[in-house]
Amino acid sequence: MRLVVDAPIGPLGVELDGDTVVGVRFGAALPTSSHDHPVVAELAGYFTGTVTDFTVPVDVRGGSAFERAVWEQIALIPYGEMRTYGAIATALGEPGAARAVGTACNRNPVPVLVPCHRVVGAGGKMVGFGGGLERKRILLELEARVSLAQSWGLS
Structure with missing residues (x-):
């Protein structure tokens, strides 16, 4: 699933595999629907200074x-x-x-x-x-x- 998080640095495209974050991209187009995944709240908290450690599951895929x-x-x-x-x-x-x-x-x-x-x-x-x-x-x-x-x- 893909969702977009509005952020002070511009929209962030977030790619999910189930509940796990597998990708983040800068400059994504904003969707018309909202999403209730915890990464949305954690990113919002990060940008307001209330979240300093992410707890959402992240799977860093690919690469050498x-x-x-x-x-x-x-x-x-x-x-x-x-x-x-x-x-x-x-x-x-x-x-x-x-x-x-x-x-x-x-x-x-x-x-x-x-x-x-x-x-x-x-x-x-x-x-x-x-x-x-x-x-x-x-x-x-x-x-x-x-x-x-x-x-x-x-x-």
């Missing part, structure tokens, strides 16, 4: 063994934090594979839920994102704002 390893590393990045492409490459035992990590990030089938927006260039430079740099900036700013509010006890 290296891409799947990158996606697993990305999934470990805590909310509000970032890692560089090089750091992920090094964590995988491939310190020279930063560009390959970037390619794998671009091929992430479930962005936002598997937070490839948290991966940045050397020195924290904002580079590359399948959804465009403006969406990446919005997602990183949202998480930074919410993390700061939480650390100050404001949330």
